[in-house]
Amino acid sequence: MYQGVIVEDSSNIGEKEYSGKGSFGQYLEEVFFGITNNSESKPDFIDAGLELKTAPLKELKNGELAVKERIVLGIINFDSIIEETFEKSHFLEKNLHILLVFYVYDKLAALENIQVNLVDIWNCVEQDETQIKKDWETIVGKIRRGKAHEISEGDTLYLGACTKGATRATSQVPQPFSDILAHRRAFSFKIQYVRYIYQSLMEKRQASVKRKKIADTIRITQNRTESIDQIIKEAFCRHKGKDAFTICKDLGLPYNPKAKHFYAQIVKRILGADANQRLYEFEAAGIQIKTVRIEVNGKNKESMSFKHMRYTEIVEQDWEDSDFYVDLTSKFLFIVFRRNPQNEGYFLDDVIFWNMPAEDLEEARKVWIDTQQKIQAGNYNSFVKIKDDRIVHVRPHARNAADKIITPQKTMELKRSFWLNRDYILNIVENKSYLT
DNA sequence: GCATGATCATGC
């Protein structure tokens, strides 16, 4: 643990070094707010009841800023949390009101030059009480059932239980209802939720400046006790067996299967939203809608691509901060269309709400590490292939052969992505039938 | 029939 001196006057500042992850947070607390860094589990601004959290943003190629990481909210004590209720939880005591400081991440900049982009207060209970409580109870439920070692990021929507500690081997701790050691974990706002927080705070600010109206959002879980997947299932059941053309006709949507958001539009409408309305839970949880087409032979033709990787970025990243990790730990909503042998069209057969099981995520991690090492070594022609049968593979994902990006070796390489193997997708789809 | 490389279509 870091033992800091109290910064009582500015002459101390120059003597102190802030390094590593969280250095900007320490700097803000000590120099700007004049409080000592501590790992005590009391609010940082005890009198105001405010917890200070800094959140890095990264600059995208197009100049826009995007949230870089999840926000970690404090270690989960497996032994004491089982005695708590959500309303009186340690989590709520510490994190009810959070003062968020979004800043632009710059590894090389001096701390005093770091650019703060947005400061605002977020009250997760005021905004999202139902789901945050549900998530908290899901996590605590696993601990109470002696399943702390099976906690997965995929279990929850907004509040996650992320792993803590440098390595798997050195971060195993006991749990109260099982002899199996579990990975030490902390509560966090999942990165998709942080993205949502940032986006909605920015929108609020811009709307107040420009006196603009914020687009309507629908909460599909509002006034309902069912889980989000049950609600989706019910809504989709009404359209099972129809072809996409008929569904569009029945919903009053244009039939335009090549449009990028065609299936997302259908989903939206099936769930009761208009084109100009937004689905709150999908945005706040970053749920990915993916379509799968099954041919007459019972198989899908295609693997599933994700956004292309940036070779210079991946060599510097930890697995858990990588784009691919964020993608794979999202909830997925697979919309399954099946080829109709009579008329060659596709009909809606199933929707599957899915998240990747921990052991598969671990396999994906190994492939990611393998890829990272090969990029580091400048080896761009021996990535994991689909034939290797390792759940995911690496493959080109470019506009054409000339569509290249820079590498750590300063050469140009074809854009590539991680892909989910087509067999793996088929397996998900065939084993988890959902609409009955 | 499938793996793999390559590319398309759309929208922001």
Next chain:
DNA sequence: GCATGATCATGC
């Protein structure tokens, strides 16, 4: 102009 989701084309 490019990201992204999706799909095509070729050769083994």
